[in-house]
Amino acid sequence: MLNTANLTEIKNEEVVYQNPLLFLKIWEIKHDQPHFGIPEPWTWHWHKQVEFLVVTQGQLGIQTKDTYTIMEAGDIMVLGSSQPHRTYKHSEAPLHQIVFQIDLTQHFDLSTLAYLHLFSELTHSLEPFNALFRANAAVRASAYRLISQICEESQSRQIGYELAIVAAIKQLLLLLLRNDQRGLSGLTEDSGISRLRPALSYIDEHLTERITVEDVCRILNLSYHYFIKYFKKVMGLSFIDYVNYKRIKKAERLLLTGDLSIMEISYEAGIQNMAQFYKLFKRYNQCSPKEFKLRLRDQTEVRVE
Template identity: 75%
Template sequence: MESAHSAFSEIVNEEVIYQNPLLFLKIWELGSDSAHFGVPTPWLWHSHKQVEFLVVMEGLLAIQTKHELAVLSAGDVIVLGSSQPHRTYKYSAGPLRQIVFQIDLKQHFDLSTMPYLHCFSELTHPLEQFNELFRSNPGVKQAAYDFILQIFEESQSRKIGYELAISAAIKNLLLLMLRNDNRDLSALAEDSGIARLRPALDHIDNHLGERITVEDVCSLLNLSYHYFIKYFKKVMGISFVDYVNYKRIKKAERLLLTGDLSMMEVSFEVGILNMAQFYKLFKRHNQCSPKEFKQRMRSQTGVTPAPLLAQAD
């Protein structure tokens, strides 16, 4: 068998199409009743920018990452970090059933939970380290299994309020990992300095439709340019520019769903005056154009947003 440390010369960069653009996830069941098993030819690597959880419900699944080759059995859970190469195969002749759950985690943090984003940052805390938690703590593994199964069932039933149920289960899954991790990430979050950045975050929220400069925010906090850039990245887990762009696109999503503005009007409303830049940023966050996003959401909900009413003088 090829070594787990072999060169990743052929990695398929998989594009994940979200089942609901506002939930930023894809979750589905894979199954095989075939007696055929073993290493396929070719056995290709693949990766994607989304974090992936794998849950085995029945049978045996072999998975290889750049760190290890493991065999998962029924009840096992494994998490793969963003853009981490991996490949799998059916390990036994019996039936195999698994849930594949791909998600852009950073999209599920709002202002109240943003201080914890860096606890799940690939730069400082590789998510694969949580797999040791699943292996060593059966109770945590079972709880994670149950949350992921709940997310899958809600995504299949699509009952009214399923988005709320899925969002709650995702946050509970993250909380489970956070509170049971032996690296004491909670201590890091408590010392994140979010209170010190609050004037800057409020300034960003209040001026999304305008030009926002690092210099303006530095003056609010009385910090030097270079210190602020490093401090913001340390506290928030993402750069100042990426955070501002994230907030602009989130506002653009709301405008696209709740109003009937043109694409140019939406772009200007969120402070992006260059349409090419607006399309580029929107596609980076949503894997689709603003127009496709609007059409997809309308087709999912079956509701066409009413035009904005003019305010009376």
Template identity: 40%
Template sequence: MDSFQEPIHYQNPQLCIKVWKFTHSGNEHFGYQPWHYHKEIEFILVLEGVHEMHTPTAAYKLHPGDVMVIGSSQLHKSRVHPGKHVTYIVLHVDLEPYFDPAMMHYTRHFMEIMNPLDDLNYLFSKYPHVQEEVGAILLHIHEEVMHKKKGYEIAVSMHIKHLLLVLLRNDDLLLLSAHEYVDADFLRPVMAYVENNLGEKIEMAEVSRLAGMSYVYFSKYFKKKMGLSFTEFVNRKRILKAKRMLVTDNKSITSIAAAVGMENMAHFYELFKRFNHCTPKQFKENMKVKERK
């Protein structure tokens, strides 16, 4: 399977976003993109035509005015139909710089600790007014970045916050419910250390040192603030990386398990099945079937 990690080149590094309008006539190329992923959250707004998007668990046919969101580092691909015209806006944004003190009660959910933001796509099909409001925000962000009027950085920041607020206030499934307040100075070095060391043995003693806490206090603090133990958080990150590698790397399952720091294959299989409701082999085969469709 062709796949890759897509580099996102920000138009403004301070804003950590890229927003662009794409137009396909259907004549220059057609078919599926390879599976790909990126750290940034992706929002899509279709302006003309029909745009087809796929994730490992769902397929979307987006018509004019339709919006969808793809979570951080989630595999996805699009399809361009031959002879079909389509125009759409794509916003890539790293949310981390927007986690200021006003956001910290909600950081756990926007960081996708438990579930990818893909789960919020129910909002756009259930509530047309949410889709319309988010679509308008995406248009405003695109206009501000394209024209770069004085103060556009402030405007874009406000629109990003508005976008998150719309999702938060309309989420009646409470996927984005408030949790414990989390200090960003505590969170950022811990998250970065875990992300950069998933292939290694992660010692909580080292992480607690980075957080400036004792081992015991860190363990209790993390679980209280994040809603899950530090060990479970690391395991979820390892399995998410393993899922991407099953698609992006032509390696054996044993090699992939080792690459995400899990030498015990029985434990790896148990965790993978718990989080994905299938074995690694079944996941890989399912992705191959999706690739052929």
């Protein structure tokens, strides 16, 4: 009987993105030695990123705080953000697996934000997608192919590999969306986004300024309490979280394309408090603004070599 009670010793695993602009890490693990079984100690770990596990050969045992599963070749499992889990080689046969860790929230722009709340886990778990993988062989095979493609592109790094990876990620999200068994797809009504569009445009145009809920309520002629509830229902995240998300995205662009100082970038993004800026930037990127620039530079140097 597996012990699910001891969740106190959990390692917070830092995920270092292979490309800081793609917000993902993907690699293949091969265990060809005959040794198998639960290790001692069998430690838990978690990370902010969503994780897809794909078994290409052998058997993988995996335990979360709620379930214990033996994955076979061809199986796929998705682990939600910050979900504790631990794995082991379950049989003597070689075990080959693909581990795909990604910040899904970074792969939505203004044209697709209507679907962000279906994957952001703020209100809905990703766990039902595992039932979809188990029940629908066609969906499982398509997801397997897309994740394998992302892994191959990440390893080969041929020209345009970033475009290929982004396209495959969008196809994976679309696959899950159109086969969603949670019955949530109807929540993403265009009428809701259309009603909020003046507010979204106002936010984009005034990011460098102080933006309040009251300002946007006046534009939409809505009461404060109705607006904040309606905004979260339609967008899947709170008004404040959305504004912060847009500000950090602007800061990222400024870090990549300009020569402004960190303080100037913070001000340009509408965040006057430097401590708050660093805190928000690290929340979305798991690194400081300076580290973000250094990682991009290192990535570029690797590509040149």
